[in-house]
Amino acid sequence: MLDLLSGFVAELRRSGLPVSLTEHLDAAEAVHHVPLEDREALKYALAATLVKSASHWRTFETAFEIYFATRTGLGAGDGTGGEAEGETEGDAGDGTTPGARGTGGGGGEALSAEELAAMLYRALAAGDDPMLPVVARHAVSRYAAMEPGRPVGGTYYLYRTLRNLDLDGVFDRLVADGRQSAPNRAQFTPLEDRLLRDEYRARIERLRQAIEQEIRRRLVEDRGAEALAKSVRKPLPEDLDVMHATRQELDNLHRALHPLSRKLAVRLTRKRRHGRQGRLDFRSTMRRSLSFGGVPVEPRFRHPRPAKPEIFVVADVSGSVASFARFTLHLVYAISSQFSKVRSFVFVDGIDEVTRFFEGVDDPSTAVHRINTEADVVWVDGHSDYGHAFSTFHARWSDQITARTSVLLLGDARNNYHASESWVLEDLRRKARHLYWLNPEPRDYWGSGDSIVDEYAVYCDAVVECRTLRQLEEFVGELA
């Protein structure tokens, strides 16, 4: 058991979770206090001792499933033969253990497609949760067509199974039937309809999870935990490379962004309030000293009133870096109270000011959404042209840049071999307080192909690699 735990902890560390030695010891201590055959209890015991942040939970869960899924009864053969084990281990080799479930579902080795569909439908319609793993097991054996020994993470198997099950069709049928069987069919309100849909959606989601679990379980049997863990390992949300994130990952990022920006805002406000002491207020000190006969016993200080910087964000929103620009805008506006003024501009080959979208809006995400649809950023063909965008920016807005302005340029500087017009940056650098370039590409790629970031870099105070949310947060935190 301790070996298994060590392997598990090592895996968590490889995924990026900070697990200290003390926590490892705690976990080892904790497993003594939970019944080993109870998988849920074990999971929570490990979670409580090893995982100290809610955003790490998913990573933990995946790793847990891989390491502990099929080995429930492993620790000390102290007569753990309970039902709990029977469920998970029962069908390691052959077919199913429907008898143990006591449900009327199919009992055969391999069900036909129709039987399977019927069983699936029954389980979902009745909300029969214990039945779902059984359905999942059948579905996976029938459709996933898993090939032993292939070093994959199982996403493809999952996709193949789900496609064959046609869950969308099942969902529609469920909703239709649910409507039919409602007691007051005549006046079926939108509210009830919505509730019905959400209910079935939740059930289907549970089925999806059951299938995923089943696939993982089989993969572990096939190739062992270590190997599989390697293929399914995913970076934590804050370490995710924004430019190459999938849609689902972006959704996760979005969820991570909100608490992140809130935390950042709180931290910065505190820093401002408690930070550096003001300068000595000479007049006030002298006045005070009169009551002590002119001895300045009690020095007085000015209230610190640190100047808030003005921020101009100029962001490339062409396809390749759009999501990155959105995140940055979101974050900057979330902490806009830390700046005296924030103005934002987006460009592809034309440039447009988008500050107006953020005015009077509580939630930056709605504004970011409007930028996508309403901003006028295409000049000729909709391929990035930094040179043209910058020269237009210079002509229209550069006179508003003062010595208190920090300018942030966002983009990968992939200019499609247009003219760079880097004199604009030179001029901006002279006028502005700071000029930063945030590049969402890995540093190694800079200057390769049509990337001309090096040419611009000469004029910037700093060019920062900003691939992940964590890096972005660090940079923005420094800025304010």
Next chain:
Amino acid sequence: MSQVSTASDSKGPPDGGPGPGGGAEALGLPDVGPARFASVAEVRQGLADVKYLADEGIAGVVHLADRLGKPVLVEGPAGTGKTQLAKSVAELTGSRLIRLQCYEGLDESKALYEWNYRKQLLRIQAGNLAATSGDVPDEPGGGRPTWGELEEDIFSEEFLLPRPLLEAIRSEESVVLLIDEVDRVELETEALMLEILSEYQVSIPELGTVRATRLPLVFLTSNNTRELSEALKRRCLYLHVDYPDLDREREIVRTRVPGISEELADQVARIVRSLRTLELRKAPSVSETLDWARTLVVLGVESVDAAQARDTLHILLKYQTDIERAAKELLSAEA
């Protein structure tokens, strides 16, 4: 009795822990004491008896906290019963609840202990007075007390004002210590709690080290407005309390709202679940769900229809934009 080793012995407390904890004491670990709960199931049942419906995870962590003698850091969205958990555990174990509400600017003198300066001053003055007037019945030598005596006297427990943390440690009865919204204090103040959380002791320079005779169950809650320090997290068991799933929420509504019908509870829970799937600025919390359910009961509603839901939506949602959105998505025809 709390054990106080005097300040003079600098080698640390020579007197071992109380009774059976000798082994653990040698390792520098506090004695965990007798188990409060026999099993996870018992915790769960016990909490249910005091009307707190814990899921497997919550009950498991509470059980572990007791067995390992570690504090629990509870995190999660507002209004999911983090504070209530501590209260319920106190009720369940029949312990006294000591609560430390954290806020920005909280410091040692409010969290740990403070010397009672006024009383100390009075004591010094009284000493002087007695010396000048000459008749001191309880001081046979007469005359002024020496500085050493005086110092020993005014820095004794009599002049100590215990604040919540010290109080929890010194208490002889069983105690549940709740440190609420720990994310509100500054990072530096957090360090104050570290000694308590890992060793269950408080060091007072003038007096020595006060250690707990009975380990309190400690709960820290956090709304996650900032990242807590690694040092703090490392010392705690971590429990993330999220919104409950449908079944649990329905059960919660049924146990906490008297007189609600089964059907209405089910409907309430389902509507709230649907609301949470929307992208809202602030999703309805469990406490808001309960408020809403109570309102519906008071209004004598048997089953919620769209109009009633619209009229009472402001109890669940606290932003105008959210209310509009929910009304549009859920209540109007076919979104």
